[in-house]
Amino acid sequence: MAERPEALQDFLASLRSEIGQRQWGAAAGRCLWRVFDALDRARPVAAKTPARLPACAYLGDALTTARAAGPSLAKIADAFAALEPHLTWTRRASADQTASANFTDGHANAMIVGPNGYEPRDDVWVGVSLLAPDVRYPDHHHAPEEVYLVLSKGRFRQGEDDWFEPSIGGSFYNTPHIKHAMASGSTPLFAVWCLAPAT
Ligand SMILES: [Fe+2]
Numbered sequence: 118m119a120e121r122p123e124a125l126q127d128f129l130a131s132l133r134s135e136i137g138q139r140q141w142g143a144a145a146g147r148c149l150w151r152v153f154d155a156l157d158r159a160r161p162v163a164a165k166t167p168a169r170l171p172a173c174a175y176l177g178d179a180l181t182t183a184r185a186a187g188p189s190l191a192k193i194a195d196a197f198a199a200l201e202p203h204l205t206w207t208r209r210a211s212a213d214q215t216a217s218a219n220f221t222d223g224h225a226n227a228m229i230v231g232p233n234g235y236e237p238r239d240d241v242w243v244g245v246s247l248l249a250p251d252v253r254y255p256d257h258h259h260a261p262e263e264v265y266l267v268l269s270k271g272r273f274r275q276g277e278d279d280w281f282e283p284s285i286g287g288s289f290y291n292t293p294h295i296k297h298a299m300a301s302g303s304t305p306l307f308a309v310w311c312l313a314p315a316t
Pocket of ligand 1: 259263291297310
């Protein structure tokens with residue numbers, strides 16, 4: 118089994134520790150169990166060129182917010198800051214009319230573990246999304262079920278339900294294929310997502 122670089126190992130450990138402290142509903146708990154079970158089997162990291170995008174200018178603000186929310190989120194924020202120089206930030210490949218007009222330069226995603234990620238693999242995905250202020254991410258959906266850990270303020274939507282605000286440190290679970298979206302207010306949105314391997 119591959120040995121993970123320290124920064125990646127520390128980030129995944131900080132995430133696991135935070136997630137392990139929480140009470141989860143049955144479906145989210147099963148999803149997260151599959152995520153971390155798969156992550157127990159490390160794969161080699163990719164020799165990719167790190168890259169940033171314009172929206173990354175808001176990362177410092179987002180991490181400051183997360184650090185101020187308590188020691189456990191601060192640990193995740195610090196671990197992410199150490200890992201980030203290795204990551205390749207990318208734009209979403211497509212956006213429809215549900216995205217705000219400032220979406221293209223107003224967002225950045227980084228796949229940490231998962232397809233084309235720092236630790237490339239197809240089973241389990243762990244990544245982050247960063248939105249500049251006042252950006253609406255387009256509606257999207259995917260087959261894997263997913264848990265979001267939200268490290269900033271921000272609004273989220275599932276299906277046609279009303280938008281909700283998990284608050285800093287909040288989390289929620291997306292069932293397979295559910296349509297979902299997120300939007301920032303006057304401050305950046307920063308969230309970690311974990312997608313489980315197919316059963
Ligand atoms: Fe998603």
